[in-house]
Amino acid sequence: MFGKQLGEGREGAVYRLGNIFVIKLYGPSISSKDICMAVDYQNRASKTGASVEVLTSGEGFTIMSEIPGCHLLDLVKNQGFLSKEQQHALIDVHHKLETSDVYHNDADNLKNFMWHENQKRFIIIDFGLSKDRLDMVKDDASKTRDWMTWSQLNWILYRLFPLLYRCNKKYIGNRQLIFDDLSVLVEEILRLEELVDCSKCQVNAIKHNTALMDLDNKKKSV
Secondary structure, eight states, X not given: OOOOEEEEOSSEEEEEETTTEEEXXXXXXXXXXXXHHHHHHHHHHHHTTSSOOEEEEETXXXXXXXXXXXXXXXXXHHHSSOOHHHHHHHHHHHHHHHTXXXXXXXXXXXXXXXXXXXXXXXXXXXXXXXEEHHHHHHHOTTOOHHHHHHHHHHHHHHHHHHHHHHHOGGGTTOHHHHHHHTHHHHHHHHHHHTTSOOTTOSOOHHHHHHHHHHHHXXXXXX
């Protein structure tokens, strides 16, 4: 029998298995081929320290070690902020992911980034939408490792801004304060932006939130 349900998402549900493991049960829409590909990508990422190894997998399930802590969404909701240490850790795990050449491709979901409370680091999970960057670059030379990291961090920042605005009263009416408190993440994204072609990305988190901040300022001046 499985233990407590720890999460549920697009692909399936995660349950505690014993004292130190978790099992992910996939829904019927996820094929065995899809599961095998996700496992391969996650295990590649685990070799560079960006994820944890899938210990075993089978028809409709995967098993890995439980990560003590919580995902990024709950971390920010509980704290009301993201510390500089945690921002550095978020950047660090993506530079580790770079070297695996696995493009996670699901940074839009903050639940895919687990904060390991004991080790004070982030671990990336759920590689169901991942792609091999080496395949991507064959069709588009702009898909460099720097682009991969910029894309991931950009999507994370895009989700963090409204999340912080909602869960911490000090940010209401003062979006500049969010920029200031996320300065480590913002500066790394701006650094990478100088190195990559980001013109095809659906959103640009910094430009989007700068526009919102300008709009707020205009309303105040009326």
